[in-house]
Every structure is written in structure tokens, then in C-alpha cells.
Amino acid sequence: MSRQSFRLEGGGRIDRARALGFTFNGKRYQGYAGDTLASALLANGVHLVGRSFKYHRPRGILTAGVEEPNALVQLETGAHSQPNIRATQIELYDGLTATSINAWPNVKWDLMAVNNRLGRLLPAGFYYKTFMWPRSWWMTYEKAIRRAAGLGRAPEAADPDRYERQNIHCDVLVVGGGPAGLATALAAGRTGARVVLVDQLPELGGSLLDESAGTGEAWRQSAVAELAAMDEVTCLTRTVVTGYFDHNFLIACESVTDHLGHTGAQPHLPRLKLWRIRAGQVVLATGAFERAIGFKGNDLPGVMLAGAIGTYHARYAVTPGREAVFFTNNDTAYAPAMAMAAGGARVKVADVRTEPGAVADRARAVGIEVLPGHAVVSAAGHRKVRGVMVASLGAEGQVGDPRYLRCDLVGMSGGWSPAVHLFSQSGGKLAWRAADACFIPGVPAQTTRVVGRANGTIGLSALMAEAHAAGADAAKDAGFSGSGDAPTLESDQPEQAPLQPFWSVPAKPKSERKHFVDFQNDVTVGDVRLANREGYRSVEHLKRYTTLGMGTDQGKLGNVPGLALLAEMQGVTVPEVGTTTFRAPFTPLNFGAMAGRDVGEFMDPARRTPMHDLHDEAGAVFEDVGQWKRPFYYPQPGEGKDEAVNRECRAVRNAVGMLDATTLGKIDLQGPDVPALLNRIYTNAWSKLEVGRSRYGLMLGEDGMVIDDGVTSRLGENHFLMTTTTGNAARILGWLEEWLQTEWPELKVYANSVTEQYAVAVIAGPKARDLLGEVTDLDLSADEFPFMSWREGTVAGIPARVFRISFSGELSYEINVPANHGAALWGALMETGEKHGITPYGTEAMHVLRAEKGYIIVGQDTDGTVTPLDLGMDWIVSKNKDFLGKRSLTREDTARTDRKQLVGLLTDDPQAVLPEGGQVVEELQDRPPMTMIGHVTSSYYSANLGRSIALALIKDGRQRMGDTLHIPQPLGGPTLSATVTETVFIDPDGSRLNG
């Protein structure tokens, strides 16, 4: 185990009493509690952590936060493995294991680094210009490209962790827990408003965490304590707000157990929790990102952002090097430079400004050599920087003679880009601030305020005052007041000198191909130049053509410099070339967290009927019909599906069968105008339906196409019960309500779903009357209880409504009882029915039986393009009244007499069953294409007829009675021939209906 030789003697927020062991690329190291993987690696002198996407160049740790483009690792192994995790965001835990990604065989010796040698052949968009010949080879090229691309690896086993989602509401949401966020939350919290404060770090404080003592730390501690004591303030740490959507809806992802390591996680806790936040007011205090500068080799390990060096120094007590050159265009790089110097490092600063101002004097005072008007033009080294060339810059950007400076660390600062990502996601417009060369929030689109560095505000006291005011205002707009005074924080930050916009050191084309703008995707200044030259001049073209900003860091570092370079090349201002906009998520968001617990049995409710357990005990195979589980068939030992269905079908025609029809939609209709409603909704007439009677109806959409069917019964003068197909239950209730509420409010009708109130057992077959007679007090004689009527009585001692309707063509009773009695009813009928040979049957037998009678199933024999006339159901279409969809039936195409029409098909070979969905042709060809004239909608073997039967929609079908048509089976099997027939195959005169 190597020593932490780059750990500072004292300071930092790490817990030196808790040493943690971890493994990186197979080697064991030690860090401390409070470290990130990145800080622990730097403490151990490890800079080379990964390889870039395209050229596989060696890359080190560039930043200290979420914007890290280089230091991506594969965290852990096996089912717990996660690809592409930023080392800068991983809190160290004992036993952590990580490896570099996108490198083979290892990060030191990566064979794909050959791409770097070939780099000249692989400029932006090279793949659009080649790999086109021969045509068939692209799939081979592609395979190689795919293998080379990608970053980390997906786990190979299912995810063992839990994920959770939770909604939360607040008056004021504060995003970011740095000084501005804390001041905002305090101002809003003191009013009593409900405040949610979200921060990505384990501790609140943001940049204040970079000092472990002093006035800032004292204030931080008191602010955190005050917030903790407020009942209506919720602080979410280790939580990143990733999305800002319409109507102040935001998404944040909390890492609940990741910092414990998977061995330390507690099984009852989720790994991640996705917070779905609905806020009244939003205040964004999201800080700013430091920018890199383009120079040759600016991607070498050991080249870092200046601010990150400061953070590693102060927060983690790590010095990433001992001899540093800083390269800056603004004042902020001087603080880390001076901190390093104070720690004993040799430090030089190359500042592109000829007059860097007071800060340079202070730096010189602590022994730093400052080179005004100088730039770092290149970095030298192999897998680690070992020196830089610096040169003077002329007024016109001419580069002077370079000289070599030895160093093991380069700190660059190209200025700062406010973190406007969430503001932009919310729909807010961005504005370009030329002085600081950055985008700042412009006009908000929602009740959004932006404070602090995210708003381009510099200087601690200005920032705190702004934040306090925003917190107070937000609370006020939410209806709360009493924010108290703004906090004052002694600040020793002197006035800053202005930044000098500077994006890349002027250089020759050859060199510019090594000036990196987007580090992860290897996009260079040369690539930007190429895109511009070739006409990809919109910023979006630039991004797509070069892939700038398309990496896993989503351009947090590269977008603004890329845009500025493009503007420079076109000789226009940055806003003229385009504004950059940001999309969710701010940082990558786990799919597991987005799915939450909507997986496994909770993916979708499985609706079960009251008799479900009895079906289960009887060995039923279930089918999914919408969300419902319905018995498909009930195989007995040794039976397959066909045998079971044949047995069930025979039982219904010869004795008695029983079907669970609970899932059919049931709508209770009450009011004096129900008949008027039914007249408008159904194609047939309803005014004369008597109490005690039932009638079949067909519904059309306004386009004239069948949408549903079912039986409706008159329960009382003003009371009806409508049934719908299982899948359409909710849709049809909605359809009725829509017309009643919006178009026909004058109709006095109340519609209520009673689907769930009643369990329904259908008994069907010649013995149905005998069976029912044993368990009911109803008079079942045909005169007293005729077909298409209903009666109320008891069945098996249970109050029941019994409907004499039939979907099988047999004598049939549909027995409705209160749902809690469903199982008792089923049990009693099975028991009593035993001597009658009762056989439970499932949906497949139901389908066969109804097809034998030519009854349609909406959604199977219809598909949204079928009219009642196409179905041969002219008898149900009223000529005398209007109804929904009627007008459409007379359009020229809809009124054609040679449309596809429902007919029966009988195969020449009676044992051959047509494939459902089989296409029908009139004239066979040797091979496709063939002209299709329709398709088989329903097809079964009918055990009762001893042959197959089918229904089909055939063009001009009713004129083809007796014709022979052909059903090719292009997926295999012989072409079948069949004769067109009527749709009723059994008992055409309906005598069986009366038993």
C-alpha cells in the first residue's frame, strides 16, 4: 500500500483518524474519510486515471466536481458495477474498487492509443467522408467502430438495489448550498415558508468548505444550525437537481447509500431516491464552472483547473504537485497559486493580461514569479506533465519566443461560466455578458430567481446581499414575510481586476489539433475551425459535427469556449453565432431512480377478479387482458391448450360450462333521459326497451367506425345497466361523460362505473337451466324468463341479478352478485353443478363458441376501420334517428358496397386451421408480392363441428359467397384454400338459445 505522499501535513476536512483502504486498477491505496476517489488518488500521486473517447490519450483529473470530463471510472464489479462514474464525485469508503475505462489492456498501455497516431486521419466528422465502399462493408466497419467507442461497461447481472421516488412540495426551493444558497434559505426559512434546500455535497457550505476555519466557517456552521432548527425547512444533501421542467416541477436525485459502499448499504433503504419537487418559487444558487484554455497538450495529466487545485488543497489537504505553473486570464487563479506557495511549492503564474493588477503584486510578495502578458503555449510530458513552454503575447496575439519551465502541475483558468443550466432548462433566456465573457441568466420563464456566482455576481458580500434579498422576495411572493437582516460576512477579497477574454493560444493548424476544447470527446480548436470552414456554422451544427459538448459532461467546460472560438472565426459576437441552451439532466440520472419501484410486480397493477384464487386452484392458465388476469383455459393433467379448449367447448354445447365474466365493463345509468342518451350513443333504437328486458347495442366513433358493443338492460323506469368490452370499460364511461358534460348537458343522466361492484358467473349450455334451478328462487321457465331479459332473486342464497343473454349461442345465464360474494357463488355453482357435468371454461373457449355463432369481438374482428355494415349488421343501424357516427357512413368511400366485409371461411381441408392474421388472396402467385383482399380475423378448430372455422374481412366479401380463396403462409406451412360462407356455423335458427 503506497503512502499518501501528496497529502498536506494539516488542514482539510478529511478525518485523519479514519483511514480507508481502496483499490484502483488493481493496486491498493489508502485515503481518509472525507476524501473523494479523486482526492485520494491525488494524495497518492496518481494522476493518470483514464483515456479519452476518441484518441485514447492519457488523461488525468482536471476538476474537483460534477464537470469532470476525464476522470471517469468503472466503480465496483459484478451486479453492483457502474460505468462512467466521475472520480471527483465518489465519496471514498472502505474497500472501494475502481478501474479505468475505455483502455485496453490497461490505462498505462492502451492499444487503442494508436488512434492518437492516426489522429490526423480522424478529424471531426471523418466517418461521414469514408467507409462508403464497398457498400456492404459498412456493417463490418461499424462493428469495429462500436467496439472502440462506448466508455465503461454495463453490469452483467440484474440490479440488486432498491430505488425510490418521492414527491415533495415547497413554497421556496433553493438549489445549491453554498454561501448564496444558505443565505437564501435562511431569508426564506425565517418567514415560516416551506423551504427545501438541495445540495450535491455531503455537507452544506459549497465554496465555504474550502476554508476549515475563520469567519466564513463560523457563519456556515451557524447558518446550518439555524436551518436545521426550522421545522419547515428541509435540507437534502448528496442530492443533485437534474431537471427543471414546466410549472416549477423539478427533479433531484439523492444518493442515499452510495457513500456507504454496497457492503455497508442497508437493505431497507433505497440506493437512490428521486425527488419530484413542486415548488412555488425557485431560487438557483448553483455557482459557476471554471473554464480551461486551449494550448497544445492542455489535456496532459497534471494539467488542472486552477480552482480545482485550490479545492484539493483546502478541502482535502492534498497538493496535486510540487512545482506549478498557473495560466490565467483573470484574478481567480492567484488564490490557489498563493495557497500552494504558502505550502512550500514553487509557483509561477503566466497571465495573458499585460497588467494583471493588485493581485499580481500580492502574489509576487509571497515569492511567486508572475509573467504578465504571457501564455502557456504547450505542455510537455508523457502520461504526466513535466514542463511547459511559455511565451509572451503581442498586442495582436503574436506569440513570442517560447521558453521552457519545468513543472509537475499546471493550473489553468480561462474565467468562469455561471451554472445557468437549470435556468436554461426552465425556459429562461440567457444573456451574454461581454465583460466577463460568459452567459448569465436573462429573462426568466417561470418564478425563478438566480443568485450568486450563477448570476455572475462576484464578491462574497455582494453575493450574500443578493441572495438574502432573493430569499426574502421569493418568500414574500409565496405569501410569507419576516426575513430579518441580511447576513454580513467579513470579506478580505479585494477588488478584482477585469478578465481578458482568452480562449486558445494562437497557433499553427498542426498544433491546434492538440488544443483541446472538449476533453472527453477529443474536440480540438482545429476541429472547430474545420467545422466552420465546411459550413457547419450554427452552434448546433458545430456540436453535432464535432461532438463538442456531447460527452458525459455535456459541455460544462467546453460549450462556451467552443462557441466563442466559432464566433471569433466568423468575426462576429458570441450571441450572433448563437446561444447555447441546456437540456435535462444537469448530471447523468440513473435509470433505476427514474423507474423507482415501478418494476417487478409494481410495474403495473394486476387486476384480479373475486374468483381468481379458485381459478388458480383449478389450474387455470391466465391471459393478460389489459390489466386484468383472466382464465385462458383450464388444462387437466396431460392436456395441452388445444385439448383443454376442445373439452371446454364440448362441455358448453353438451352439458354446462361456467365462465368468469366479471371483467366486462358495467356502467350504471340513471335518470329520465337515459333512453335519449342510448339513442344517440348506440346505432339502434332504445326508447321502447321495457323494464326487465335487455338489448344488444353497437357504438361508433364520429368517424363511423365501430368502437364497442355490449348488452344494456333496463333495470327500472329511470335505471339502466350498460355492459362494455373488458378493455374498453373506462374508455366508454369516459365517452359517455364527455358527451353528457360537454355536448348534451341538458340530458338528465348519471353514469357510474359498477364494474367492480359485481362478480359475474356465466353458466351456459343445455343443462344451465337445470343447474340454476337448483340454487335459485327464480322462475326459469322460458315464458317467465325469456331470452334477452333479466330477473332479480337469489342464487345460492346470495342476492343476484340474473341476465338471460348469451355470447355462446347456448341457453345461458349471466349471474351478477355483489363482488364480495363472487367466490361463494362460483364455489356453490361448481359444487351443485358437478352432477350436471359443469366445466369451467376460459376466454379461449369463449372465443371459439362465439365464433361458431358468428358473434364478433370488437378489437379482433374489427380494427377501427370497420363499420356495422361491413360486419353485415345492417339490422342494428337505425334509419330513423341520428346517432354518433351516422353521417360518416354515407361518405363516398364508407358507403361503397365493395368494402372489406366480414364473412365466414371454411377450409377445404376441414382439419387445417387458418392462421389468425393470415392474409387472403384471390389469385396465387409463385412468390410475393401478391394482391391481398383481406385477412383472417378469427380462426379456431371447432370441436363441436369437428372441423375448423374462421371469420375474415374480405374485400367485397358478401359477393363472393361460395368462392374459393387462398391463404398463403409466407412464414411456413402450406398455402390453404377456403370457401367463403356465411358467418354463422352452428345453430343458425337459434334454437339452442332456449335450451
Next chain:
Amino acid sequence: MFLIECPWCGPRDETEFSYGGEAHIARPVGGGHDMTNAEWGHYVFHRTNPKGLHRERWVHSHGCRRWFNVVRDTVSHEFLLIYKPGEKPDLPALPKSPEPPDGPGR
């Protein structure tokens, strides 16, 4: 995700509602039997589909099951007016409806 003010239940999440398309498309009196095919086709299929203010219907399907009308900006997604069936208040002045940020697709 929208926060929609049900005229009865108050502000609720979009997930509780269903969208009902353009509002105020009256069904032709008498069922349109005196209309041409083109006129009837327009009633059934043609919609205004404006960019900007849109009168449209929503139903609080998982709440009180009531239909209502709104005026919504189809660019900003702001709900400017909410009213009950049978009412038809004037359109509000067009608010500043910024172009959607012409931002990155995939």
C-alpha cells in the same frame, strides 16, 4: 409536468387529467346530414392546432371526473384561463410567447 387548476378540486398534477383536444367544436345540429362530405370531414378531423393561445378541453379523469375548458399557450405551456363547459370568456391578450429555445436535439 403541468400543474393544472381543476375548477373544482384546485391545483393538481397533470397525471390526474386527460387531454380532450380543441374546445368549442360543436356537433352539427341534426347530426350533419345536410353537410357536404368536406364539411363533415372538417368537423370530425380538422383542427386549428395554433401555435400560441389554444382553447382546449381537459377532464379531471382521476379526480372529480369533470370536463372543463382552458386557454393554454402551446409554446410556453402556461394555462391562462380555466372555465367550465358552457362558458366562453374572451381570449386574454397574447402574453410574450418566447420561441422555444432552438436548442439541441439529440
Next chain:
Amino acid sequence: MAEPRRLSSLADEPAHVAAVEAGIVMRQAPLHAMVTLRGNAGDPVFLSGVREITGCDIPTDPCRAAMTTDHAVLWMGPDEWLVVAPPEAGTDLRQRLRDRLGDDRTAVVDVGDALAIISVGGPRARDLLAKGCTLDLHPRTFRPGHCANTLLAKAQVTLHQVDAAPTFSVFVSRSFAVYLWRWMLDAGLEYGVQVLQD
């Protein structure tokens, strides 16, 4: 003939008892008589009729519930209420409502078997509900006597806050009850769940 067995949709669900200190207390409420009542809230005859039979002032403000010791009337929509009564009241309640209110301007619909009721309480009850419900259940906006039709996970429910403990009654269609019960137990894992048996 044997007394028919009534089975609630949750009858066979095992009672999970988890965790040390339960932040959640769940219970399958016993069967109740329940009626969907439709009528005109502006009709004094309707209002007085309901009061006479249930003892409750029918709530005309949206999302409010009226309760007596044995009856509750929940606002479901501008012309719709859910009347909850003791199980033995069922047939009688429906008959009395029908007789008193008539059937041309009102509707009385038996839903006693269509709905299951899950009671959920405990210090973390709001957090549990927040995992699947987008309503703001903070005591400033949702209090005892408030009710709402809403979604909980993927089930449509009626949520009724019964007391300030807080205790909530969750009314759910019977075919969704097993799904929802299991979902709630799973959601409560984080806080610990105690399941009370009657």
C-alpha cells in the same frame, strides 16, 4: 344452505409486520356499506334528505368530508358523494335514500363491494403517501376532514384524512387493492410498518 361467505378483496393478504420502530401503521378496514350518491348540491330537498338519513351535512365544498360516529359523506365531484356507513346499514341505507330522494333527479348506486379501504397512519404516513401521490399533504393544505380523488402509485384512490395523528383512509377499487396493499407495505419498508389486525 350455508351462510354465504363474504370475502373482501384483501382477505387473503398476509399481514406483514416489519421493522423495529414502525413509522407506519396499516390496517385493512372492515367491510363497510358504501353508496355513490349523485344529485344537485343546490337542491335544498336533496341536502336535507341526505342529512336526515346519514346525519351528515353533505359537503358542498370540493374535497371535504363530513363525518358522524358511524357515517361519512365524502365529496367526489360537484354532483357526486360517497356515503360510508356501517356494514349492516347497506340495503336499508340505499332503500331509504332512494325513497327519500326519488330517482328522477338523483342516483343511488351501491359500491359497497367495489371498494376496499386501507387505513394508514403513523408519523411517516405522509411520507409513505408522498411516494406515490402528487397531492400536497402538508397540514397547511390537507387536514382532517379533507378528502381527494387522486392517484396513489398506479391506482386511482380516494384519500380521506380522518384525524391529525395523521390517519388516512384510502379507498381503492377492489381489483387494485392487493396491488396497492403490497405497494404500500413495500413503500413503508424504509420507515418500518406495523400491520394491525382487527
Next chain:
Amino acid sequence: MRYSIFSLARNALSYHEKWPEAWRSPAPKPAYDVVIVGGGGHGLATAYYLAKEHGITNVAVIEKGWLGGGNTGRNTTIIRSNYLWDESAAIYEKSLKLYEGLSQDLNYNIMLSQRGVLNLAHNEHDLKELSRRVNAIRLNGIDSEILTPTEIKKLVPIINVSPDLRYPILGASLQRRGGVARHDAVAWGYARAADAHGVDIIQNCEVTDFLVEDGQVQGVETTQGAIRAGKVGVVVAGHASVMAAKAGFRMPVESHPLQALVSEPIKPVLDCVVMSNAVHVYVSQSDKGELVIGAGIDAYTSYGQRGSFHTIEGQIGAITELFPIFSRLRQLRQWGGIVDTCPDASPIISKTPVDHLYFNCGWGTGGFKATPGSGWAFAHTIARDEPHPINAPFSLDRFSTGVLIDEHGAAAVAH
């Protein structure tokens, strides 16, 4: 300059300083034979085929933003022709055939990857619909086959075919010629090739009105002034209604958000496109390694290029069910497009009530795969002032006559 490995090598010597621009940025001329409104894939393809097939090169494509910036740059890049109805099969198959030679035709690698498109079935009803569809596709002479769960598992080893899934996989159809292509490259390739034929591509120019005299279009009014034209073709996807309103008529079209997202790049795990209507999933893996995932269409109309988050959440639940290893992967980026949907889910490529004004719209979620065929047929319609038999069924007046081509009706679910 012709693109090839040789030109690439030659230019490498000069550090890529000598590449010519892929297309010019001309100022608009006062008049053209044809103006195409909309510089997306369909519009650029139309201009290209007008020049190539019909010799009409005095053409301007007018784009209000940047070319390819609409739905062309926002889709999930899936290409297939496995459609049920003959009319749809014909135009999408025409399109696929054009795609198969497009890189060579345009001299621009569009990276057509015919890795196969799998459509899953999760219940008995799905299976029947699948069978109907595949039978029809095969008899139309288009490739398609049916796979068992075992065969699906072999093709996509990471998919969960357990029968214990809430909605288990019971089977699938596979079109092996289906796949994906690089969407931006399709737009850029057409732009470069059209430009080479002399077509003017005018970006950052918005059409504000139509010039119409005596019921015949005479040109367009734009933010860069009036441009006269003998014929005007409008291909603006989600903005079709807005343009129609300017021309004085309404369309049977509504604009909806359609969202999509990608994951971070990972090493290859998924070798074909997987789609499932029942649980609303479509996913493929890009050459870069990102999983490209399509979300459902949001129900409301919108021009906002964004939808609602819960739509995506629902999608991801279904995805992680089917692909349990995706759970630990992360979403990198999401976006939305504005899709123009017709009541029958089929497009309109048609003459309009205004003479010499033509509309091509209503592609809904399926526009990208249709790009070449759509442009090819639209070019014919404009050049001849009458539709080609391949797009004659997709006329505007079908909504009066009732001859709809109901692609979603064909997937209706009941019982």
C-alpha cells in the same frame, strides 16, 4: 471535392485546411421555379430529387433556423418498412430501398446500420396483430419474420424473457433490413448533394406568408424579403398547421411533443433495435455507445419542443423491466420534438386548395424513416403537379371521402 479515404488522406497532409464547404450560404434570388419551405431531411430530400429526378435545379430551400434542426435532428433514427397496409408498405419500402443506396448516392456516409428491428408482443392480442402484420408484410414482398422467445433471447441476450414478467415477452416480429442511420448525416448529405446540383439552401430565413393570386401561389414572403416561385412545397412537420393557416386553410393535423433520451455511452450490449408498443418502448444502441430511447407521445398539443417528465419515467420503468442491466446506467440527455399527427396516423403528401401549393406533413412519429421516399414522392408531386401512385393515397381529401389509411386503428385493443 469527392469524399473518400483518399481525399481524407490527402487533406490530412494539409491539416484539413483545404476542405471546401459542404454547401454554400447564398443570398436568396428574387425568384425560383420551386421554393421548398422547410430545411429538414424531407425538404432537402425533396430539393435533391427535384434536381436529380426531374431536372429542376432552380430551387430554394428556405429554413427558418439551421438545416436539419427540427425533427430530423431530434429523432431516434429508426428505419423500417414493416407496415400493415399496402399503401404504407409501399412508401416506407420505397424509402428503405433508397436508404440502402443513399451513402453512395449522396457521397456522404449516413451510416445506415441494418441491424434489424424487433417488435415485441406481450399478450395474445399482440401476437395475433403481429401475425396479421407479418403475413401482410411478407406478401407485399418485404422481409419480416416471427421469433419465439428463445430466438429473441439468442438475438438479444440481455433481454428478460422470463414468463414471470408482469407483461412477459411472448414473441416478436423481426425485420432484418430495418435498423438505424445517422440522422444528422441524412440532412447534411442531402444538403450537400442538393447544393451540388445548384439548389440554394437559405438558412435563418423564415417564411412569414404566401403570395397567392387567383387561387394560385406565386411565392413566399420571408424575413429576407419576397421570393417568387412557380411552385411552393411546404415540409415543416409540426408547424404544418401554422403554415396552412397562413395559406388560409386548416389541416387534419395536431402537433404533439415527442420525447427521447440517450444514456451515457457504454460498450456494445444491444445489437438490434427493440420496440414494444404494448409497454411503449423503443431502444437501440448508437455507434457511439449511447442507448437511444424513445418515449411516448404526450397527449396535449404543443410547439414547445418538450414534454412531461412522467412520460419518460413510465418509459424507463418498462425499459428496466425488459433490460434489468440498464437500471444502473444513466440518462445523459433528453429532448423533445414537435410531431405532426394525423387522425389515421398516416401522412399527407398532397396538393392543397391553393394551386401549385403542396403540403407534405403528418408523419407523426415516423418521419425519419420516410425521409428519402417522402422527398422522392413529393418531388414528383411538385414537378408533375400530380401525385405519384405511391403517394396518391396520402391525399388531403381522404378525410372527406373516408379513404383513411388507419395505421393506429389497426392496433386497436379491446376484450
